[in-house]
Amino acid sequence: MHVLKGIKNVLMWFEHRLVLRETFWPIVRHPVPRSLRRKVGWMYVLGSTAMTLLFLQVATGIALSMVYVPSAGEAYESLNYLNFQVPLGWLLRAIHNWSATMMLIVVVLHMTQVFLAGAYKYPRELTWMLGVVLFFCTVGMAFTGQVLRWDADSYWGLGVGAAMIGRIPYIGPALVDLMMGGPMVGGETLSRFFALHVYIIPGILFAALGAHLYLVVRKGISEPPEVGNEVDPETYEEEYEKLIADGEGDPFFPGPMARDAFFIGFTLLFVLAIAVVFGPDGPGLSPDPANVAVEPVPDWYFLSLFAVLALSPRSLETYIILIGPIIVVGVLFMLPIFAGRGERHPFRRPVAVLSVVFIFLALSVLTWLGVTEPWSPHMNAWTGDAVPVNIVKRLSPTEMQGAVVLQLKACRNCHALDGIGGKRGPDLTHVGSRLDRPALVRQVVQGGGNMPAYGKQLTGAQITALVDFLHACRPENRPPAVVPTPGDGVEGPGKLSRAGP
Amino acid sequence: MNKTARNDRLLWLAWALGITCLAIPLSGCGSATGSDNEQRVRFDDWMPGKPRESERERPYAYQLNAEKIFATSCSGCHGDDGRLGPAPPLNDPLFLAIYSPDQMLAVLAGGRSDGLMPAFNAGHVGGLTEQQRGILVKSIWERWGGASDLPANIPPYLQQATGEAAAGKVIFAAACSRCHGEDGKGRAAGALNERGFLALVSDQLLRRIMITGRPDLGCPDFVQSGSESSLKRPLTGADIANLVALMSAWRSGEEKALVDGP
Numbered sequence: 001m002h003v004l005k006g007i008k009n010v011l012m013w014f015e016h017r018l019v020l021r022e023t024f025w026p027i028v029r030h031p032v033p034r035s036l037r038r039k040v041g042w043m044y045v046l047g048s049t050a051m052t053l054l055f056l057q058v059a060t061g062i063a064l065s066m067v068y069v070p071s072a073g074e075a076y077e078s079l080n081y082l083n084f085q086v087p088l089g090w091l092l093r094a095i096h097n098w099s100a101t102m103m104l105i106v107v108v109l110h111m112t113q114v115f116l117a118g119a120y121k122y123p124r125e126l127t128w129m130l131g132v133v134l135f136f137c138t139v140g141m142a143f144t145g146q147v148l149r150w151d152a153d154s155y156w157g158l159g160v161g162a163a164m165i166g167r168i169p170y171i172g173p174a175l176v177d178l179m180m181g182g183p184m185v186g187g188e189t190l191s192r193f194f195a196l197h198v199y200i201i202p203g204i205l206f207a208a209l210g211a212h213l214y215l216v217v218r219k220g221i222s223e224p225p226e227v228g229n230e231v232d233p234e235t236y237e238e239e240y241e242k243l244i245a246d247g248e249g250d251p252f253f254p255g256p257m258a259r260d261a262f263f264i265g266f267t268l269l270f271v272l273a274i275a276v277v278f279g280p281d282g283p284g285l286s287p288d289p290a291n292v293a294v295e296p297v298p299d300w301y302f303l304s305l306f307a308v309l310a311l312s313p314r315s316l317e318t319y320i321i322l323i324g325p326i327i328v329v330g331v332l333f334m335l336p337i338f339a340g341r342g343e344r345h346p347f348r349r350p351v352a353v354l355s356v357v358f359i360f361l362a363l364s365v366l367t368w369l370g371v372t373e374p375w376s377p378h379m380n381a382w383t384g385d386a387v388p389v390n391i392v393k394r395l396s397p398t399e400m401q402g403a404v405v406l407q408l409k410a411c412r413n414c415h416a417l418d419g420i421g422g423k424r425g426p427d428l429t430h431v432g433s434r435l436d437r438p439a440l441v442r443q444v445v446q447g448g449g450n451m452p453a454y455g456k457q458l459t460g461a462q463i464t465a466l467v468d469f470l471h472a473c474r475p476e477n478r479p480p481a482v483v484p485t486p487g488d489g490v491e492g493p494g495k496l497s498r499a500g501p
Numbered sequence: 502m503n504k505t506a507r508n509d510r511l512l513w514l515a516w517a518l519g520i521t522c523l524a525i526p527l528s529g530c531g532s533a534t535g536s537d538n539e540q541r542v543r544f545d546d547w548m549p550g551k552p553r554e555s556e557r558e559r560p561y562a563y564q565l566n567a568e569k570i571f572a573t574s575c576s577g578c579h580g581d582d583g584r585l586g587p588a589p590p591l592n593d594p595l596f597l598a599i600y601s602p603d604q605m606l607a608v609l610a611g612g613r614s615d616g617l618m619p620a621f622n623a624g625h626v627g628g629l630t631e632q633q634r635g636i637l638v639k640s641i642w643e644r645w646g647g648a649s650d651l652p653a654n655i656p657p658y659l660q661q662a663t664g665e666a667a668a669g670k671v672i673f674a675a676a677c678s679r680c681h682g683e684d685g686k687g688r689a690a691g692a693l694n695e696r697g698f699l700a701l702v703s704d705q706l707l708r709r710i711m712i713t714g715r716p717d718l719g720c721p722d723f724v725q726s727g728s729e730s731s732l733k734r735p736l737t738g739a740d741i742a743n744l745v746a747l748m749s750a751w752r753s754g755e756e757k758a759l760v761d762g763p
Contacts, residue, residue, distance in 0.1 A: 279550025396691020398698040403587035461700035
């Protein structure tokens with residue numbers, strides 16, 4: 001009894017100074033609509049789950065930062081040190097990685113749920129907007145986080161990111177400079193991304209989270225939507241007050257909170273389980289041009305984004321890069337301004353439901369395309385992928401030297417022969433039946449369409465041999481291509497006979 | 502059990518789960534000891550996600566399997582099993598009989614400045630370490646060397662004395678033109694007297710092809726190309742020097758024509 005009394009005295013000493021019972025207690029006891037007791041209440045657990053995953057990220061992230069060295073020379077080694085020497089260091093990395101993935105998924109689900117339930121409508125517009133900020137912070141954390149792995153994958157992702165930003169008119173190059181610490185990915189880049197990942201974005205994130213939570217508590221948790229119950233700013237608050245009035249609402253703690261806690265515990269266990277089973281991601285080989293055997297792939301959540309860029313025609317790419325983000329951010333941000341009132345129930349909002357379906361379908365298709373898309377050049381095709389034997393057997397001595405030039409200049413890293421090799425450019429097995437000599441020379445010398453120009457890197461004899469070889473790349477017994485030279489002004493079949501081997 | 506009690510219990514369970522989840526990773530933050538390749542703890546060995554030392558991604562310089570090195574670094578030009586590539590075959594016992602590992606090591610370290618063979622020293626993209634080169638060269642003789650029925654009087658790999666283009670012309674007409682055409686302008690086999698070819702190959706490669714032929718593509722070796730011609734004897738080292746001189750003359754003639762221009 002003495003002991004208990006002592007503890008109580010100590011607690012009261014603190015309570016007297018902190019006055020938590022007056023400040024904190026009402027917050028956890030804030031009333032929520034009784035209708036949340038129904039099964040639909042399970043829909044409301046996602047926000048707090050995302051927040052808990054964030055805390056898990058902070059905890060594991062701090063632990064990681066005790067070992068990780070954010071310098072280009074040492075990052076790879078320090079991650080391997082975590083993987084192989086620090087007791088359970090690998091598990092720490094695995095949890096940080098999988099819980100980041102999970103957090104991104106939960107945040108997206110939370111947004112979808114809020115959107116479908118119309119919970120972003122009056123008077124919770126600002127809560128939604130802050131949520132959008134939180135979403136982009138999460139994406140930013142995911143991107144900067146994979147950069148810190150500093151292996152070929154992250155290096156590659158950065159290269160694409162830098163190219164995108166560099167195309168913004170006027171300020172693009174300066175922005176790249178700021179982000180990368182120079183015009184290219186370099187030694188300073190890693191320090192910049194470390195600062196972003198550890199100080200800057202988390203700072204914004206926690207500020208936004210604080211405001212988001214303040215609004216959630218102040219404006220109350222939205223009641224589950226009912227068909228035909230329209231949001232009208234004139235009357236909404238009055239009606240909501242009635243829902244949570246004494247005796248009508250439930251205090252958040254312990255009832256509804258238990259549901260959150262249960263789901264959170266389940267999610268954490270799930271994250272732990274996949275971390276134990278699948279382990280950490282990488283680090284892959286360091287981004288060193290001498291490591292020819294690597295085939296970089298961006299993390300899966302960015303595949304859809306990269307797929308858009310890879311699949312869009314080059315002429316549109318710049319517009320997509322510039323205008324796309326403005327539209328996406330703008331629409332997300334301004335959504336509650338345009339659609340801040342009216343029906344909340346999804347049954348009465350077919351456009352909203354259909355757009356969710358459409359967005360998820362589009363993202364899945366793009367991700368799938370991203371998975372199958374041949375991302376990067378095959379770095380070692382030039383020395384490793386043999387010229388197919390049936391082609392070699394047909395070649396003259398000059399054409400054989402042309403084949404060596406094709407290998408030596410690493411054209412194979414982007415171009416396949418008989419399906420083997422890089423897939424950035426078209427397969428060249430039958431290019432001789434598609435293009436005539438002048439067109440081949442033009443393509444090699446001037447490049448174009450995502451292919452570099454080789455004019456300055458090749459001697460005249462090398463171009464001759466190379467073009468001879470490409471010209472010979474056609475099915476046996478198939479005559480060489482007779483392609484009209486563009487711009488000669490002659491219409492009709494007559495001009496076909498002009499160009500030739 | 503009433504509702505609040507059940508909720509309370511759920512709550513405590515959830516907290517317990519969450520705290521365990523947080524505590525496990527943090528328990529790993531102890532200091533690590535042990536040598537470079539030694540993991541300090543073993544109790545987590547049963548977890549499938551634990552990275553194994555053997556699966557650690559290592560730079561290419563750690564690859565010491567000669568066949569894998571060949572497949573990664575050489576087969577692109579020299580062919581999958583060292584033949585039938587656009588570059589001269591290495592899987593050729595006659596060639597390996599007149600060639601030496603030291604010569605091959607020198608080519609690998611420095612490349613060929615007058616041919617298209619790149620250098621593979623560690624300073625280059627896709628380069629090999631000295632150790633890798635040694636292993637690779639040794640394995641090439643182990644895999645493809647050691648022929649038993651070699652012809653007699655094989656001309657040496659390196660040229661001994663300079664040849665005469667005029668004498669070469671005669672031999673070419675006798676031994677080569679039936680396939681490569683008059684003056685090497687091409688016939689059943691492709692043209693040799695072409696800038697695109699001559700400017701890109703070294704004289705050493707030409708000499709070597711005349712000795713070994715290209716058994717994989719049907720170009721005869723020095724015995725066959727001489728014996729099956731009006732010469733009725735295998736080509737000698739001097740014949741080959743003359744042929745190389747002829748082809749050098751073609752090469753500089755072509756260059757002159759190009760400089761003078763049409």
